[in-house]
Amino acid sequence: MFLLLPFDSLIVNLLGISLTVLFTLLLVFIIVPAIFGVSFGIRKLYMKTLLKIFAWATLRMERGAKEKNHQLYKPYTNGIIAKDPTSLEEEIKEIRRSGSSKALDNTPEFELSDIFYFCRKGMETIMDDEVTKRFSAEELESWNLLSRTNYNFQYISLRLTVLWGLGVLIRYCFLLPLRIALAFTGISLLVVGTTMVGYLPNGRFKEFLSKHVHLMCYRICVRALTAIITYHDRKNRPRNGGICVANHTSPIDVIILASDGYYAMVGQVHGGLMGVIQRAMVRACPHVWFERSEVKDRHLVAKRLTEHVQDKSKLPILIFPEGTCINNTSVMMFKKGSFEIGATVYPVAIKYDPQFGDAFWNSSKYGMVTYLLRMMTSWAIVCSVWYLPPMTRETDEDAVQFANRVKAAIARQGGLVDLLWFVCRCLEFLFCPGLGSESC
Amino acid sequence: MVHDHDFKGHLHGDNFQISLVSHSQITRLYSRFTSLDKGENGTLSREDFQRIPELAINPLGDRIINAFFPEGEDQVNFRGFMRTLAHFRPIEDNEKSKDVNGPEPLNSRSNKLHFAFRLYDLDKDDKISRDELLQVLRMMVGVNISDEQLGSIADRTIQEADQDGDSAISFTEFVKVLEKVDVEQKMSIRFLH
Numbered sequence: 350m351f352l353l354l355p356f357d358s359l360i361v362n363l364l365g366i367s368l369t370v371l372f373t374l375l376l377v378f379i380i381v382p383a384i385f386g387v388s389f390g391i392r393k394l395y396m397k398t399l400l401k402i403f404a405w406a407t408l409r410m411e412r413g414a415k416e417k418n419h420q421l422y423k424p425y426t427n428g429i430i431a432k433d434p435t436s437l438e439e440e441i442k443e444i445r446r447s448g449s450s451k452a453l454d455n456t457p458e459f460e461l462s463d464i465f466y467f468c469r470k471g472m473e474t475i476m477d478d479e480v481t482k483r484f485s486a487e488e489l490e491s492w493n494l495l496s497r498t499n500y501n502f503q504y505i506s507l508r509l510t511v512l513w514g515l516g517v518l519i520r521y522c523f524l525l526p527l528r529i530a531l532a533f534t535g536i537s538l539l540v541v542g543t544t545m546v547g548y549l550p551n552g553r554f555k556e557f558l559s560k561h562v563h564l565m566c567y568r569i570c571v572r573a574l575t576a577i578i579t580y581h582d583r584k585n586r587p588r589n590g591g592i593c594v595a596n597h598t599s600p601i602d603v604i605i606l607a608s609d610g611y612y613a614m615v616g617q618v619h620g621g622l623m624g625v626i627q628r629a630m631v632r633a634c635p636h637v638w639f640e641r642s643e644v645k646d647r648h649l650v651a652k653r654l655t656e657h658v659q660d661k662s663k664l665p666i667l668i669f670p671e672g673t674c675i676n677n678t679s680v681m682m683f684k685k686g687s688f689e690i691g692a693t694v695y696p697v698a699i700k701y702d703p704q705f706g707d708a709f710w711n712s713s714k715y716g717m718v719t720y721l722l723r724m725m726t727s728w729a730i731v732c733s734v735w736y737l738p739p740m741t742r743e744t745d746e747d748a749v750q751f752a753n754r755v756k757a758a759i760a761r762q763g764g765l766v767d768l769l770w771f772v773c774r775c776l777e778f779l780f781c782p783g784l785g786s787e788s789c
Numbered sequence: 790m791v792h793d794h795d796f797k798g799h800l801h802g803d804n805f806q807i808s809l810v811s812h813s814q815i816t817r818l819y820s821r822f823t824s825l826d827k828g829e830n831g832t833l834s835r836e837d838f839q840r841i842p843e844l845a846i847n848p849l850g851d852r853i854i855n856a857f858f859p860e861g862e863d864q865v866n867f868r869g870f871m872r873t874l875a876h877f878r879p880i881e882d883n884e885k886s887k888d889v890n891g892p893e894p895l896n897s898r899s900n901k902l903h904f905a906f907r908l909y910d911l912d913k914d915d916k917i918s919r920d921e922l923l924q925v926l927r928m929m930v931g932v933n934i935s936d937e938q939l940g941s942i943a944d945r946t947i948q949e950a951d952q953d954g955d956s957a958i959s960f961t962e963f964v965k966v967l968e969k970v971d972v973e974q975k976m977s978i979r980f981l982h
Contacts, residue, residue: 431979437843459926459942461950461958462967464849464908465975467929471853472877473978474843476821757846 379531383568392577392729399705399728402512409509430476437470520726528573528725535569536622540629542566547632559633560611567608576730578605585736586610587665587695590658594755595667595697600717601724602699603667605734612667613637613657623717635663658692665695693739696755698762702731735762814980818874822867832864833857848928852908876904879977899964901976906963916957919943 382388542562549555571578586609587593593612595602606612615637618627627638637653657663705728724730737758742751823829825837838854839845847853857865857873865873878896893900909917909925922943930939950958950966958966 431981437847441846441848459930459946461909461946461963462970462972462975463929464905464925465970465972467847467849468853468905468908469877469976469978471844471847471849472874474841474847475838475853476818476874476978754846757842761842 375527375530379572380534380569383572384565386564386568392572392575395575396577396705396729396731406509406512409506413506413509430473432473432477433466433470437467437474440466440470520728524575525726528575531569531573532725535566535573536626538569539563539566540626543629543633547629555633562633563611563630564608567604570604571608574601574604574724574730575728576601576605576732578609578731579733580609580736581733582736582738583609585695585738587612587667587697587736587739588693589662589664590660591665591693591695591739592658593665593667593695593697594759595699600721601730605699605732606667606697609734611664613664615639615654615666637666693741694751694755695739696737696759698735698737698759700733700735700762702733705729705731737762811980815871818871819867822870832866833870834864849908849925852925856904856907876901877976877978879979880973896977898972901972902964902967903960905972905976906960909958916955916959917963918957919947922946922958 378389378391539562542565543559546555546558546562549558593606593610595606603614607614611634613634613636614630616627616639618624618638618640627636630636631638635657637657639653654666657666740751740755740758822833825841826833827837827840828834835854835858838857839850844850844853857869859865859869872895875895880896880898906917907913909921911921911924923939926939926943934942947956947958950962952962952965953959
């Protein structure tokens with residue numbers, strides 16, 4: 350019943366040895382560098398190899414398509430419409446500047462036809478803008494061997510299919526378990542580490558340890574996703590007493606940003622595993638977690654955020670994304686209130702390279718776990734992070750205009766502005782404490 | 790791959806002027822439509838529009854987005870998308886086919902003006918009231934101007950336009966005020982190909 354085959358014990362031994370070797374390799378090449386924040390450059394090498402393979406695959410596909418007389422659509426590099434050359438922001442500034450002059454008889458001119466310009470600009474940007482070009486299957490210039498990005502996957506050649514099959518094997522049978530193991534290590538270290546640090550008395554040593562525990566665990570998670578990140582302008586990194594605002598906020602963005610800086614997170618308390626992590630984290634460091642019921646109470650949210658921001662010794666805030674996207678169609682009109690609080694906003698633009706995996710989180714379609722699994726079965730996540738110069742609200746701006754200015758700055762650098770409404774709401778709270786009972 | 794029957798199915802039975810848009814233009818707009826449709830369900834929601842950065846900073850952004858959605862609905866399909874965009878075709882294109890008996894083209898001067906009128910007229914009562922005018926003014930000029938100044942601008946505008954003395958601007962009055970304005974040029978978007 351036990352060892353029926355003569356070489357069963359041999360198999361068991363081999364298994365044991367290979368697991369030990371794997372574990373040691375993991376430790377040496379991935380976790381140790383994560384602890385100290387250094388890198389062996391393995392991921393960059395991996396990326397270069399992948400690019401070469403993708404280029405070959407694309408050539409092969411194009412050749413195959415030509416042979417079979419299929420049409421491969423290329424992205425439209427020129428615009429499709431003739432655009433008005435004036436810039437929208439300049440025009441808005443012009444209109445608003447003309448109203449700020451003090452002379453009584455110099456009232457700004459307004460015509461009913463003034464809206465034509467904005468209407469047309471709006472339509473132009475709906476038809477075609479520089480930023481929202483997503484690479485659909487037809488437009489992807491090079492195929493990255495993921496069938497999820499090439500909906501027209503057809504049989505072109507044996508070699509290509511074999512390559513694709515090999516890709517699937519590697520991704521699901523080798524990379525995925527490795528990444529899950531790393532993620533597990535990272536998360537458990539985070540929970541255990543922060544809980545232990547939480548027992549220490551408050552002081553500089555606790556802060557120091559807390560910072561490093563957080564950073565270390567986030568770095569492990571970054572490696573768990575095989576995220577290859579390039580940081581730009583690190584001198585503009587968020588400082589204490591500020592708010593960090595990023596575009597495209599998905600759980601991965603949080604990991605990417607938090608592995609390069611020490612932030613206080615703001616978000617809703619979740620149940621399950623997330624809740625465990627949240628409760629552990631808050632022991633070591635003052636994160637701001639809201640109960641579901643508290644989020645409805647805008648004043649409470651505003652009050653807690655304001656208190657945090659005003660305390661200069663507190664860490665910069667990083668707003669954690671929410672799962673649901675509530676429809677925000679009303680135009681906010683704020684009356685002039687008392688804008689005393691001036692927190693500095695540090696915009697961060699994150700731009701993903703779609704070649705290696707589409708990092709967009711369609712929260713109505715995928716839950717968080719599905720999304721993370723999708724990320725873990727992609728080749729890698731390659732992104733660039735730009736730390737933009739800090740922005741403060743000008744005296745003649747209201748909260749909405751300021752939020753839009755921040756949005757525009759991020760969009761210019763990083764592209765798609767996703768789920769930013771929640772962040773803008775928070776900005777509105779902070780800068781309009783006298784909002785009272787006005788309904789928006 | 791983008792096939793002819795995808796569009797014909799959408800546009801069949803609609804006004805003939807949409808079919809005047811060339812095939813390549815339709816292809817490009819369809820490609821645009823799908824790239825905005827992150828949910829991949831063949832329709833656009835308001836969030837899909839709000840993701841466009843330049844639209845977010847446009848003072849009339851929300852109003853323009855609303856113009857795409859029929860009364861009470863939250864999703865717009867490709868046909869509705871094209872229909873709204875058809876308002877902005879240049880008028881010269883109509884020279885190619887003068888169908889006197891057909892319905893008025895969507896991009897006629899009158900329809901363009903009607904589109905703009907609807908941006909002002911929130912409650913759809915075919916009148917621009919003082920409040921509605923104030924709202925649009927406030928969106929465009931920001932917070933620099935005081936309420937009183939804004940109010941006087943609105944009053945002056947209504948005074949100039951109002952002819953039947955109801956302190957609101959009806960569509961006919963709106964058209965009359967703008968009769969000298971080159972609406973065709975200001976509310977037209979030309980395709981490059």
